[in-house]
Amino acid sequence: MINIRSLSHVYEKGRKIKFPDWQIEDMDQWLLLGASGCGKSTLLNIISGLLKPTQGEILINDTDLYTLSARSTDRFRGRHIGIIFQRPHLIRSLNVLDNLELAAVMAGVPIDHERNLLLLKDLGIGNLAKRYPDELSQGQLQRVSVARALVNKPDLLIADEPTSSLDDENAAQVIEMLTTQAKDNGAALIIATHDQRVREHIAKTYLL
Amino acid sequence: MNIFKISSKNLVRNKLTTILNIILVAFGVGILSILFLASNQIGNKLEKNAKDIDLVVGAKGSPLQLILSSIYQIDYPTGNIPAKDAYKLAHHPMVKRAVPLALGDNYNGYRIVGTDTSFSHLYGLSVLKGNFWQKDLEVTIGSTVASTSKLKIGDYFFGAHGLTGNGDIHKQHAYVVKGILKPEGNITDNLILTNIGSVYKMHEEKHKETHHAAAAEAKEINDKQITALLIQYKSPMSVILFPRMVNQSTNMQAASPAMESARLFSLIGIGIDTLQWFAVFIMAIAALSIFISLYNAMKERKYDLAIMRCLGASKSKLFFLVMFEGILVTLIGTCLGLLIGHAALEVIGVYQESSQAKLTGLTAVPQEIYLIWIGLFIGSLASLIPAMQIYKVDIAATLTKDR
Ligand SMILES: Nc1ncnc2c1ncn2[C@@H]1O[C@H](COP(=O)(O)OP(=O)(O)OP(=O)(O)O)[C@@H](O)[C@H]1O
Ligand SMILES: [Mg+2]
Numbered sequence: 001m002i003n004i005r006s007l008s009h010v011y012e013k014g015r016k017i018k019f020p021d022w023q024i025e026d027m028d029q030w031l032l033l034g035a036s037g038c039g040k041s042t043l044l045n046i047i048s049g050l051l052k053p054t055q056g057e058i059l060i061n062d063t064d065l066y067t068l069s070a071r072s073t074d075r076f077r078g079r080h081i082g083i084i085f086q087r088p089h090l091i092r093s094l095n096v097l098d099n100l101e102l103a104a105v106m107a108g109v110p111i112d113h114e115r116n117l118l119l120l121k122d123l124g125i126g127n128l129a130k131r132y133p134d135e136l137s138q139g140q141l142q143r144v145s146v147a148r149a150l151v152n153k154p155d156l157l158i159a160d161e162p163t164s165s166l167d168d169e170n171a172a173q174v175i176e177m178l179t180t181q182a183k184d185n186g187a188a189l190i191i192a193t194h195d196q197r198v199r200e201h202i203a204k205t206y207l208l
Numbered sequence: 209m210n211i212f213k214i215s216s217k218n219l220v221r222n223k224l225t226t227i228l229n230i231i232l233v234a235f236g237v238g239i240l241s242i243l244f245l246a247s248n249q250i251g252n253k254l255e256k257n258a259k260d261i262d263l264v265v266g267a268k269g270s271p272l273q274l275i276l277s278s279i280y281q282i283d284y285p286t287g288n289i290p291a292k293d294a295y296k297l298a299h300h301p302m303v304k305r306a307v308p309l310a311l312g313d314n315y316n317g318y319r320i321v322g323t324d325t326s327f328s329h330l331y332g333l334s335v336l337k338g339n340f341w342q343k344d345l346e347v348t349i350g351s352t353v354a355s356t357s358k359l360k361i362g363d364y365f366f367g368a369h370g371l372t373g374n375g376d377i378h379k380q381h382a383y384v385v386k387g388i389l390k391p392e393g394n395i396t397d398n399l400i401l402t403n404i405g406s407v408y409k410m411h412e413e414k415h416k417e418t419h420h421a422a423a424a425e426a427k428e429i430n431d432k433q434i435t436a437l438l439i440q441y442k443s444p445m446s447v448i449l450f451p452r453m454v455n456q457s458t459n460m461q462a463a464s465p466a467m468e469s470a471r472l473f474s475l476i477g478i479g480i481d482t483l484q485w486f487a488v489f490i491m492a493i494a495a496l497s498i499f500i501s502l503y504n505a506m507k508e509r510k511y512d513l514a515i516m517r518c519l520g521a522s523k524s525k526l527f528f529l530v531m532f533e534g535i536l537v538t539l540i541g542t543c544l545g546l547l548i549g550h551a552a553l554e555v556i557g558v559y560q561e562s563s564q565a566k567l568t569g570l571t572a573v574p575q576e577i578y579l580i581w582i583g584l585f586i587g588s589l590a591s592l593i594p595a596m597q598i599y600k601v602d603i604a605a606t607l608t609k610d611r
Contacts, residue, residue, distance in 0.1 A: 041604075041608050045604040045608075048518070050518070050603050050604040051604045070522070070523070071522045071524075074517065074520050074521065074522045074523075075520055075522070077518065077520055078519055078520010078521070079520060083518050085607055085608075086608075089511055089514075089515045089607060090515075091214075091512050091515060091516075092221070092512075093214075093217040093218045093220070093221040094214070094217055098209060098213075098217075101209040102209060102214070102516070102519065103519045103520075104209075105209050105210065106516050106519035106520045106521040106525075107519060107520035107521075108520065111209060148519075152520075160608070
């Protein structure tokens with residue numbers, strides 16, 4: 001599904017970051033490991049279509065992501081990739097349910113109210129649908145951002161250090177949630193982390 | 209969930225800034241709409257009351273005062289003119305119609321105007337109830353006079369000397385109401401009409417009483433005086449010749465309502481101009497304030513917008529979102545401003561003393577459409593630069609950094 005070939009990136013005034021070739025199949029689950037500053041976030045941004053690499057190519061379902069127009073890249077990302085950040089960036093002026101609906105609206109797909117409620121229920125936060133982000137805990141917020149990443153039934157779920165701000169219990173729950181939800185929704189999963197707690201849950205690793 | 213909801217939720221979240229901006233816009237628009245409405249209504253009134261009157265002849269003095277007193281019934285008359293001279297002018301070959309006016313008394317602030325049937329022809333008056341006055345001391349009252357003073361047909365009342373106030377009441381003769389005029393929407397609604405003889409009678413008696421002079425019983429019209437003469441020409445050609453003839457060869461003064469109204473309006477115009485600039489200044493401040501608040505908010509909104517980009521929104525969609533927010537604020541402000549303007553004018557109208565030139569907020573003028581357009585323009589202008597920031601935001605960098 002995703003094919004990374006001879007990819008490298010150079011930030012302005014930065015050293016060259018080289019990425020080993022990588023082949024991800026449908027519904028694969030991968031850990032992206034590496035020391036801090038080695039380029040994990042950089043790679044994920046490249047895969048999400050947010051950062052154009054200096055060299056090399058990245059093929060998603062045989063189309064080169066960076067040959068698409070800016071608009072089509074945005075569209076592609078909205079419909080096929082679900083992103084979960086280290087910090088659960090939610091829109092603070094919208095409640096939980098509206099934040100989920102926003103994902104559909106921004107990607108230009110119809111809103112599926114029932115499914116959104118079901119997602120929240122599956123993630124154990126069905127009772128928080130009408131709450132605002134300011135009123136939720138870190139763990140709850142991270143669950144909401146997982147739900148939001150799943151709203152548009154993505155083919156690929158990307159999580160950049162989803163557990164680093166959570167305690168052991170919440171971290172385990174979020175990882176558990178990500179793996180099962182990815183499976184249930186038929187999505188491939190990449191988790192970038194240097195969190196030892198995550199390693200035992202996922203077999204395949206890609207080391208930077 | 210749509211752009212409108214996202215914008216309005218964000219505006220509600222920043223309540224204070226939003227309210228401040230809306231108030232600024234509303235204030236500017238409100239002042240402008242009051243100015244538009246008031247100048248339009250005053251202009252209309254001036255025009256309506258002076259309609260069909262080509263010239264006013266009265267005693268020498270300020271021509272503006274002559275016009276104001278004899279057409280708009282606002283100021284005091286410049287003095288009196290001999291009825292004999294007025295009679296001569298009235299029968300001049302250039303004159304189609306001449307309406308004599310004898311002012312001097314009032315009832316509860318409504319002027320009692322001594323005139324003849326030509327007055328009702330000039331204004332095209334007709335009675336709603338009863339009849340026009342026929343004999344001395346009979347009056348026909350305007351519709352506003354009837355409704356506010358509660359005078360009915362057959363009622364008697366005493367006039368008071370002077371044009372305002374009821375200090376010196378003419379107790380010797382009572383007027384009797386013979387008819388009520390149909391509402392005309394002009395000055396005649398506020399007048400009490402009678403014949404010239406009644407006005408003479410009031411003042412003659414007083415004369416006798418105080419001086420016991422051996423005034424001739426059968427006074428001829430020649431010795432009498434009237435206040436002014438409203439003149440309609442036979443042909444527009446007379447515009448130049450006739451006033452000059454009056455001003456040069458008689459002891460009277462001729463004033464043209466058209467010219468004096470224009471002069472009056474240019475005097476008021478200076479005040480209106482100043483206020484207009486003040487309102488424009490406020491609008492500019494409003495635009496600046498919206499700009500600053502949107503621009504500042506972009507620092508925080510960068511995250512929101514980066515998230516939306518991540519969720520698949522294109523740059524142009526988000527550009528529109530930010531623009532929409534600014535425009536929404538000015539649009540709400542503009543509508544509120546129009547509402548305030550109309551309400552304020554209505555309130556001013558209620559508290560206005562002079563019943564002759566009452567203002568109302570219940571009408572609209574076409575210029576107000578421009579105000580809405582100006583509002584939209586200011587909104588888009590103020591949000592343009594903040595919205596352009598969308599094209600500069602580096603989503604990856606923004607979202608990997610902490611908030
Ligand atoms: N916007 C940027 N401009 C310049 N250099 C950058 C930028 N972002 C990252 N870098 C540099 O690129 C390298 C890789 O950064 P990246 O954020 O991908 O690391 P990471 O593996 O995600 O680290 P961490 O585990 O701490 O999140 C770092 O050395 C960093 O300093
Ligand atoms: Mg990182």
